[in-house]
Amino acid sequence: MATHNAVFPRELEDEAIYIIREVAAQFEKPVLLFSGGKDSITLVRLAYKAFYPGKIPFPLLHVDTGHNFEETIQFRDELVEELGLELIVRYVQDSIDQQKVVEETGKYASRNVLQTVTLLDAIEEFGFDACIGGARRDEEKARAKERIFSVRNDFGEWDAKKQRPELFDMLNGKINLGENVRVFPISNWTELDVWNYIREEQLAIPSIYYSHERETFERDGQILPYSPFMNMSEDESVSTRMVRFRTVGDMTCTAAVESTAVAIDDIIAEILSATVSERGARIDDKRSEAAMEKRKQSGYF
Amino acid sequence: MDVLKIATAGSVDDGKSTLIGRLLFETNSITTDKLEAIMASSKKKGLDYVDLSLLTDGLIAEREQGITIDVAHIYFSTPTRKFIIADTPGHFEYTRNMVTGASNANVSMILVDARNGVVEQTFRHFYISCLLRIPNVVVCVNKMDLVDYDQTKFEEIKSAFMAFAEKVRFPEQEISFIPVSSLYGENLVHQSAHMPWYEGVSLLSLLEAIPLEQHLSEEVSRFPVQYVVRPKSEEFHDYRAYAGKVASGLLRKGERVVVLPSGQETTIAKIEKFGREIEAAQAKESISLLLQDDVDISRGDMIVPISQLPQQSRQLAATICWMDKKPLRVGGSYLLQHGVNTSRAKVSALSNLIDVVTLGADSAVSELKLNEIADVQLKTAKEVFYDSFTENRANGAFILIDEQTNSTVGVGLIK
Numbered sequence: 001m002a003t004h005n006a007v008f009p010r011e012l013e014d015e016a017i018y019i020i021r022e023v024a025a026q027f028e029k030p031v032l033l034f035s036g037g038k039d040s041i042t043l044v045r046l047a048y049k050a051f052y053p054g055k056i057p058f059p060l061l062h063v064d065t066g067h068n069f070e071e072t073i074q075f076r077d078e079l080v081e082e083l084g085l086e087l088i089v090r091y092v093q094d095s096i097d098q099q100k101v102v103e104e105t106g107k108y109a110s111r112n113v114l115q116t117v118t119l120l121d122a123i124e125e126f127g128f129d130a131c132i133g134g135a136r137r138d139e140e141k142a143r144a145k146e147r148i149f150s151v152r153n154d155f156g157e158w159d160a161k162k163q164r165p166e167l168f169d170m171l172n173g174k175i176n177l178g179e180n181v182r183v184f185p186i187s188n189w190t191e192l193d194v195w196n197y198i199r200e201e202q203l204a205i206p207s208i209y210y211s212h213e214r215e216t217f218e219r220d221g222q223i224l225p226y227s228p229f230m231n232m233s234e235d236e237s238v239s240t241r242m243v244r245f246r247t248v249g250d251m252t253c254t255a256a257v258e259s260t261a262v263a264i265d266d267i268i269a270e271i272l273s274a275t276v277s278e279r280g281a282r283i284d285d286k287r288s289e290a291a292m293e294k295r296k297q298s299g300y301f
Numbered sequence: 302m303d304v305l306k307i308a309t310a311g312s313v314d315d316g317k318s319t320l321i322g323r324l325l326f327e328t329n330s331i332t333t334d335k336l337e338a339i340m341a342s343s344k345k346k347g348l349d350y351v352d353l354s355l356l357t358d359g360l361i362a363e364r365e366q367g368i369t370i371d372v373a374h375i376y377f378s379t380p381t382r383k384f385i386i387a388d389t390p391g392h393f394e395y396t397r398n399m400v401t402g403a404s405n406a407n408v409s410m411i412l413v414d415a416r417n418g419v420v421e422q423t424f425r426h427f428y429i430s431c432l433l434r435i436p437n438v439v440v441c442v443n444k445m446d447l448v449d450y451d452q453t454k455f456e457e458i459k460s461a462f463m464a465f466a467e468k469v470r471f472p473e474q475e476i477s478f479i480p481v482s483s484l485y486g487e488n489l490v491h492q493s494a495h496m497p498w499y500e501g502v503s504l505l506s507l508l509e510a511i512p513l514e515q516h517l518s519e520e521v522s523r524f525p526v527q528y529v530v531r532p533k534s535e536e537f538h539d540y541r542a543y544a545g546k547v548a549s550g551l552l553r554k555g556e557r558v559v560v561l562p563s564g565q566e567t568t569i570a571k572i573e574k575f576g577r578e579i580e581a582a583q584a585k586e587s588i589s590l591l592l593q594d595d596v597d598i599s600r601g602d603m604i605v606p607i608s609q610l611p612q613q614s615r616q617l618a619a620t621i622c623w624m625d626k627k628p629l630r631v632g633g634s635y636l637l638q639h640g641v642n643t644s645r646a647k648v649s650a651l652s653n654l655i656d657v658v659t660l661g662a663d664s665a666v667s668e669l670k671l672n673e674i675a676d677v678q679l680k681t682a683k684e685v686f687y688d689s690f691t692e693n694r695a696n697g698a699f700i701l702i703d704e705q706t707n708s709t710v711g712v713g714l715i716k
Binding site for chain 2: 008015017168
């Protein structure tokens with residue numbers, strides 16, 4: 001709503017770069033979790049700046065649910081190519097085929113929860129000790145409690161009651177064998193800060209963030225993108241709308257908003273006047289009041 | 302656009318969560334979906350009002366018990382400033398969380414229930430604000446509606462608070478008092494019509510006007526080396542830069558500096574900020590330094606102007622707040638992290654266990670338990686390059702890490 005700051009507070013960039021450099025210095029095998037969304041695009045930019053003119057000293061990991069927006073995958077590959085990054089992709093479909101997870105059924109079926117298993121397997125496969133993620137504390141109330149260096153046990157679990165105190169700007173990355181740390185450099189950014197940063201840095205973002213024509217249908221008062229992965233009930237019907245997305249997640253759990261925004265400035269104006277939070281468009285959070293906390297406990301990032 | 306960090310602390314009943322909820326509400330920082338969610342939860346709990354504390358108590362355990370356990374971070378902004386609130390619990394058993402939330406704050410916001418006046422917790426919050434040298438303290442005397450907006454009541458609380466404050470405050474610390482009613486939004490964003498006797502500004506106006514720590518750049522310059530950038534690419538074959546965040550002061554291109562611990566002197570050839578060259582860098586900026594001479598430098602070293610040497614020693618005297626269930630004992634050995642530098646450290650003496658309410662100190666101390674504060678003497682394996690915390694917050698603090706659990710178990714403020 002009327003949070004009217006039109007300028008990005010540069011202090012946040014200095015802080016995020018400090019955090020990213022701490023990761024490279026304190027850990028043996030860090031990785032950056034990349035979804036193709038605006039927050040992870042921002043992270044890549046910050047990592048690029050942190051080590052310039054050196055290369056980003058860690059790879060990107062994309063956990064692919066298979067239910068992607070095509071535009072995001074194309075964007076991802078172009079970004080990796082342009083910056084000369086190393087990209088690792090692991091597929092939820094493989095976890096399903098290996099019978100490690102079972103596909104959800106019913107009309108709310110989504111692979112959002114399943115991707116945790118694929119992520120934890122990838123962490124184990126490569127021995128990653130730090131995973132940099134684009135989560136922000138303003139997104140959700142359980143995330144508001146999250147540390148910048150968040151230690152997970154060897155099952156990837158988050159224990160909210162056992163969090164390490166973080167004092168001043170000192171980050172303690174010491175861990176026991178098998179544990180890993182989730183690192184959140186943009187913890188203190190809001191959605192608006194991210195957009196102002198993207199504008200000021202002139203970053204490219206996937207086209208689905210801008211208004212476009214799309215086949216959609218309505219469910220529970222929200223507009224969902226039509227796709228073959230979507231289990232629709234009989235009374236739901238597809239129609240074409242001008243929409244854009246505020247977050248980029250698994251296609252089955254990311255709702256669209258009706259929009260005419262064709263430029264960053266339009267998006268920022270929309271956010272300023274929006275009355276629903278960005279995660280309001282995430283069906284995964286609506287499952288219960290503690291949906292996020294419960295997912296985080298089991299290893300979700 | 303600048304950022305103001307506020308630490309709040311309070312107990313279950315003093316209306317802190319409601320006050321924060323109100324601030325968010327009045328600055329239009331709550332979206333309707335979040336509001337609807339807490340309206341539904343309030344109803345489910347059988348309340349006949351909207352419990353705004355549900356916005357900030359983000360954990361299942363907190364909602365169950367109706368208390369704040371861990372620090373929550375809350376964000377809102379006005380046209381001129383971004384605000385970050387670190388909302389911390391007020392109970393003694395969560396002193397460590399309070400210290401954590403307050404460690405980065407520019408402002409400490411203390412709530413007092415107008416009916417109860419100054420209580421033990423008020424003293425604790427204020428003491429910690431002083432210990433951490435938070436430059437601004439704002440005392441919100443809340444629930445004024447329940448004492449008929451009585452000025453005498455407000456003045457009484459103010460006097461009681463100041464009587465204690467004068468004993469612990471430091472001279473530069475600003476202390477302000479505001480009579481508020483968070484339930485009715487009195488004096489939060491707009492001036493209250495019920496309290497014409499109050500001549501000050503509303504809470505939000507006060508927070509917007511608080512000056513940030515400009516003096517940071519006037520302090521001695523400290524640059525801890527965080528990471529060495531060596532691209533070894535064809536284009537940047539001989540490039541070598543020292544990346545880090547300026548802890549305090551100002552660094553200028555062309556300045557003569559000394560590298561610690563080696564003691565070698567050189568000149569700052571270039572200051573780069575992500576590839577862009579700049580003439581000077583100030584406190585909190587993440588930059589890279591390129592030096593004139595080939596000097597052996599690694600992470601944890603410190604670069605300072607030749608005329609501004611820090612203290613250097615293997616013996617440290619500090620005030621410690623203990624944060625672990627396993628107590629600190631004389632003879633105990635820990636990993637000490639000072640900025641980005643680490644060293645083994647051994648506790649050689651413990652004294653002056655502080656009672657933050659009576660301000661009494663117990664000189665005979667055998668161990669320091671969770672949430673307790675005392676003076677400690679440490680011996681470190683490596684030399685530490687520090688300033689006293691009272692002179693330079695950015696280079697005068699450290700944490701202690703338990704090498705068995707790897708957890709952060711204490712914070713120290715160097716004398």
